[in-house]
Amino acid sequence: MTGNKTLQFVDRTQAYPPKRPAGARAGDFAEISERYVEQVAEDQAGRCSQCGVPYCSVHCPLHNHIPDWLRLTAEGRLREAYQLSNLTSTMPEICGRICPQDRLCEGNCVIEFSGHGAVTIGSVEKFITDTAWEQGWVEPLQPGPDRGQSVAVIGAGPAGLTAAEYLRVAGYDVHVYDRHDRSGGLLTYGIPGFKLEKEVVMRRVERLEAGGIVFHNSFEVGREATLEQLREKHDAILIATGVYKPRAIKMPGSDASGVVEALDYLTASNRRGFGDTLSPDAAGLDAIGKHVVVIGGGDTAMDCVRTAVRQGAASVKCLYRRDRANMPGSQREVANAEEEGVEFVWLSAPKAVDGGDVATGVRASRMRLGAPDAGGRRTPEAEPDSDFTLQADLVIKALGFDAEDLPTLFDAPELGLTRWGTVRTDGQTMMTSLDGVFAAGDIVRGASLVVWAIRDGRDVAEHMHQWLKARVDTGVNAQVAA
Numbered sequence: 386m387t388g389n390k391t392l393q394f395v396d397r398t399q400a401y402p403p404k405r406p407a408g409a410r411a412g413d414f415a416e417i418s419e420r421y422v423e424q425v426a427e428d429q430a431g432r433c434s435q436c437g438v439p440y441c442s443v444h445c446p447l448h449n450h451i452p453d454w455l456r457l458t459a460e461g462r463l464r465e466a467y468q469l470s471n472l473t474s475t476m477p478e479i480c481g482r483i484c485p486q487d488r489l490c491e492g493n494c495v496i497e498f499s500g501h502g503a504v505t506i507g508s509v510e511k512f513i514t515d516t517a518w519e520q521g522w523v524e525p526l527q528p529g530p531d532r533g534q535s536v537a538v539i540g541a542g543p544a545g546l547t548a549a550e551y552l553r554v555a556g557y558d559v560h561v562y563d564r565h566d567r568s569g570g571l572l573t574y575g576i577p578g579f580k581l582e583k584e585v586v587m588r589r590v591e592r593l594e595a596g597g598i599v600f601h602n603s604f605e606v607g608r609e610a611t612l613e614q615l616r617e618k619h620d621a622i623l624i625a626t627g628v629y630k631p632r633a634i635k636m637p638g639s640d641a642s643g644v645v646e647a648l649d650y651l652t653a654s655n656r657r658g659f660g661d662t663l664s665p666d667a668a669g670l671d672a673i674g675k676h677v678v679v680i681g682g683g684d685t686a687m688d689c690v691r692t693a694v695r696q697g698a699a700s701v702k703c704l705y706r707r708d709r710a711n712m713p714g715s716q717r718e719v720a721n722a723e724e725e726g727v728e729f730v731w732l733s734a735p736k737a738v739d740g741g742d743v744a745t746g747v748r749a750s751r752m753r754l755g756a757p758d759a760g761g762r763r764t765p766e767a768e769p770d771s772d773f774t775l776q777a778d779l780v781i782k783a784l785g786f787d788a789e790d791l792p793t794l795f796d797a798p799e800l801g802l803t804r805w806g807t808v809r810t811d812g813q814t815m816m817t818s819l820d821g822v823f824a825a826g827d828i829v830r831g832a833s834l835v836v837w838a839i840r841d842g843r844d845v846a847e848h849m850h851q852w853l854k855a856r857v858d859t860g861v862n863a864q865v866a867a
Contacts (some may be wrong), residue, residue: 393459394432399502400425407724411694414578414658416482417721418508423463426512429505431459434496441490441506446840447473447480451490451506458509467517470510475547476589476839478518479572481511482581484836485684485715518588526596529556534853537562537619539606542570543835544826545625546589547842548849549598555850559597560619562604567659570627572835574652575685577692583658605794612795616821620856621849624808624817624824625842626791628832632784634680638738639782645670647685647783654692672698676776678747679703680735681783687718689781690727701727702775706734706752706765734765736772738780747775786832807831814852815845823849 402418402425404410410417421429433455441451450469457466470477486492486507494503517523536552538545541563553559567573569586594600606612615622631646638644653670656663663670672693679689682705693701703722705712708731712719723729732752739746751771754763788806792798801809801818808817808824815823825845826838 393428394434394496394501394504397428397432399432399505400429401505402508404721404724407726410579411725414654414695416582417579420515421508421512423461423516426509427459427461430455430509432496432501433459433504436495440493440495441504444493445490446834446836447843449473449477449490449510454513455504455506455509458513463513463516464520464522467513467522470513471517471523474839475550475843476543476835478511478514478585479543479581479589480836480839481507481509481514482585483576484834485717487715487717489836523592526550526553526592526598528553528597531558532556532853532857534558534620534857535560535618536621536623536849536853537615538623538625539563539615540570540623540625540627540826540828541565541568541590541600541602542625542627542826542838543572544627544838544842544845545570545623546593547839548623548625548825548846550593550596551843551846552849553593553596553598555846557850557853558599560599560601562601562606562615564603564605566603568600568602574655575648575688577651577654577688577695578658579691579695580688583655607794607796612797612800612819612822616819620821621853622819622822623845623849624791624822624828625826625838625845626789627827627838628786628788628807630787630789631782632787634735634782634784636735636737638740638744641738641740641742641744641780643740643744643778644738644780644782647679647681647689647781648786650781651685651688651692654696672696672701672779674699675779677701677779677781678775678777679781679783680747681705681785682707682712682714683783683785684714684718685785686781686783687714687722689783690722691718691725693779693781694722694725694727698779700776702730702777703727704730704733704735704747704749704775706732707754707763708732711754711762730775732765733773734767738777739774744778744780745776747777747780749773749775786827788828788831791828805831815841815848816852821852 439452454466454469490506491503497503535558538549538561549559568590572586650670653667677693677698733749737748751768752765755766758764792800825841
C-alpha cells in the first residue's frame with residue numbers, strides 16, 4: 386500500500402454522519418444519525434494525527450487502542466480494525482453510540498486542541514462494529530474448558546454482561562439473574578431508541594445466550610431467592626445491579642398525579658417500542674397532547690425531553706438550576722433537543738407543583754450562580770422576588786439515581802455499604818464484605834457511564850477468575866488475594 390493514509394486533518398475537514406432533519410426524526414424512535422459509507426469512514430479515520438501520546442486512549446476508561454484501529458480503518462483494513470477494537474471492549478458499537486465522546490476521547494483529541502476539530506472517533510467505532518455484524522465477522526462466544534465452578538451475576542446491565550462474557554470464556558458456568566423480563570438493564574429500558582436501537586442490545590444478549598450463559602429474567606434477589614441461597618448454589622457471586630433509586634425532590638405537590646419519575650417514564654416508552662402491553666399505571670406515562678416540564682440537567686433529562694417530543698407533547702421544557710455551560714449532560718444532546726423543539730429554561734429551580742391533586746403547572750424561581758462549592762462548582766442561589774409559573778400537566782423528575790438498600794432487598798444485612806449507600810468493596814480485589822461476593826459498576830461507583838461499567842465488568846471478571854482459581858489450587862475455602 387502506498388501513500389500515508391493518516392495525518393489528513395490539515396486538508397480534510399471534520400464530518401460527522403449526517404443527522405436526519407429534526408422534523409423527520411422527531412416523529413419516530415429510530416437513531417437520528419445516518420451511517421458513514423465506507424469511503425467517508427476511511428477519510429475521517431485518516432484525520433488521526435497518530436500522536437506520540439494518544440490522549441484519546443488515555444481518557445477512554447477502557448483504554449481502547451484508538452489510533453491503531455483508526456489507522457487500520459483509514460487503510461481499508463476494517464476486519465482488523467474491528468478485531469482490535471473488540472480486544473478491549475465487549476460492546477464497541479454501543480459505546481460508539483452512547484459514550485459522551487465530547488467529554489472523553491474526542492474531547493481530548495490532539496488535533497481538537499490545535500483547532501482542526503477532533504477525529505470522529507465514536508462514529509468510526511460504530512461503523513466498524515456495525516460492519517462486522519453485517520459481514521459476519523463477530524464470532525460466537527467460545528467457552529473455555531469447563532472448570533467445574535459456577536458464577537452468579539446479579540444484574541444484566543453492561544457491567545454484569547461484560548463480566549459474564551469474560552467468565553464464560555474462562556470456562557465458568559455463568560448464570561445471570563435480573564429483575565426485568567429482558568436483559569440489558571438501562572441499555573434496554575433506560576435509554577431511548579433514538580440513541581440506541583434495541584436490536585443492537587438484543588443481538589449482544591443473544592450472542593451470550595448462544596455461548597451458554599444462562600439468563601434468569603424476572604428474577605428478584607430477595608424474592609425468588611436470598612443472596613445467601615445464591616451463595617450456596619454458586620461458587621462466586623457478582624453484584625452488578627446498577628443504581629435505580631430516584632433522587633427525591635422536596636417541594637409541595639411533588640406527589641400529585643402527573644408528577645412521575647424519569648426511569649418509569651422511559652421504561653414505559655421503551656416497552657411500547659417492544660410492543661408490550663402496559664399496566665394501567667404505566668399506560669398513563671405518555672406525553673401526547675400534554676405540556677411537559679422535565680426537571681434536571683443530565684443525560685436522563687435529555688432522554689426524557691426528546692422522548693416527550695416524539696410522543697407528541699404540546700410543549701416540552703427543561704428546567705435546570707444552572708446555566709448551559711454548567712450542565713452535566715452532553716452538549717450534543719442539548720443541541721439535538723433544541724433542534725427538535727425543546728425549550729431550555731436555564732438558571733431556574735422548581736419550588737412547587739401547582740394544581741392540588743392533579744398537576745397543572747410548576748412554580749419556579751430564577752437563580753444566579755454564587756461562590757464555588759468545595760468541588761469548585763458555583764452554587765446556585767435564588768434571585769429574590771423572581772417566581773414564575775410554567776404550564777405543565779406532566780412533570781418528569783430527572784434528578785439522578787442513588788443505590789437501593791441492597792442489604793434489605795437481598796435479605797443480607799451483613800453486606801457492607803459506604804456512607805452513600807453503594808456496596809463497599811476492597812480496592813484491590815473488588816470483593817465485598819462477604820467472602821466470594823464481588824461487586825462492580827454503578828452499585829460500587831455510583832451513577833456513572835456505560836463505558837465505566839464495561840471497564841468494571843472486565844476488571845472484576847479477572848479478580849473473580851483469580852480468586853476461583855486459587856480456591857481450586859489450594860483446596861481451601863478461605864479467601865485468597867487476587
